[in-house]
Amino acid sequence: MSTPVDPYRDWGAAYVLGSLSPGERREFEQHLAGCPECSGDVASFAGVPGILSVVPRDRALDLLEPDEEADEPPPALLTGLVAAERSRRWRTRVLVAAALVVAAFLGAAVALAVRPAAPDATTATSAAPPAPDVTLDQTMPSPVTASVRLVDEAWGTRIEVLCSYAVPDGPPPPVFAYSLHVVAADGTRTQVATWTAGPGSTTRPTATTGLPRADITGIEIRLVQKDLVLLRVTL
Template sequence: MTRCEFAHDDGAYVLGALAPADRAAYERHLAGCAACRDAVAEIAVLPGLLGRLDPTTLEEFLPPPPEVSRVPDLIATARDRRRRERTRNRRRYALTALVAAGFALVLGVAGASALRPAPTPAPTTQAVRMVSMAPVAAKTPAVHAEIGLSGTKWGTEVTMHCGYDATAGYGKAYTFRLVARGPDDATEQIASWLAAPGDDVNLRGATRFTDAELVRLELLRADGTLVLSYDVR
């Protein structure tokens, strides 16, 4: 249980021996500390009882007072002792809190390291073998392309690199389409793009046709002119 830093101030407060600043601090503290309020309440009657004593009646029982009163020195000594004790307590509490925080940090780092999942190795990608598509129409713009195929359970992934050569006589941009042909002459468009002379295009697409179903890949212009083709089987 933490000891109250004002635990020794009740007597000095009741007897009026606190400095104004300490008295104000203690009164602010009383508002939130039930233990100190109870301590003050227990000795609150002491000044009244002392006030009822007749000094002349006590003279025969008390030794003669010293020539110089030591009360101010005693009060100053009590204050210094209280302040030193309060300083030692604060340092001890601060050191304890610092050590506890250090242990918590070490345990937290160790726990986080233990709970952190092992890094997932980066997936290794296999290089796709690229094959050239064959030209079909000689009078079409000078277009060349390479195709790479990767079979999956749901179809085929298609990787494509296409270049539109800057050739004299061809300065117009064309829209091109990559189409897959499957069984029974079924077709499916994989991608479309706009290319001008000098452009170089890299793209990836997919078709629902599997390795066993994919028959042919065709590169066409938007008007339907067949430019390049690749026979899968």
């Protein structure tokens, strides 16, 4: 008997990159609550938006050029984005990345078309400052501290995390897995990222959500093994 195919297995990359429709995003987030495999996929893609944001457009286009001499995706591309296990999943991610590159070019073209030829010096303003960091409060004593930065995006919100694991006195504790959850205005909690860290380490995971910044009322960091809330902040 063949194993049923999970129809959501190829949605992870599109979810992280914000290319799902609002209805699809809600459907997929409900599916994530009961599917460890898809939750793991979403966590593995968490850093992709940050990687894409620093790749020059010309380099991104070069990476999207097909390799006629190879049946498998170029190893350099897999290393630059995520370690893909199957060519099918690689093709899905490249198609989404291509859509982002095209959207970026279209956005730049529109900006050039409407930009004034010579802005008056008295009305010129500097770029908007980055969103301030928000420190999470400990719900219990632990060597883990963290802060987050919530950045408004057209498709939702990008969450940049700075998580530090101090070296406590006595025997060093083991490496643990942590998860990041966003709390919506209706009280629902959604996992958007996971990572591992050990004593003396500092991690900078990046997560994304389709929720607008105004609809996020809290952030939580949990110890995965026990689903225990270690850090929390109410926004």
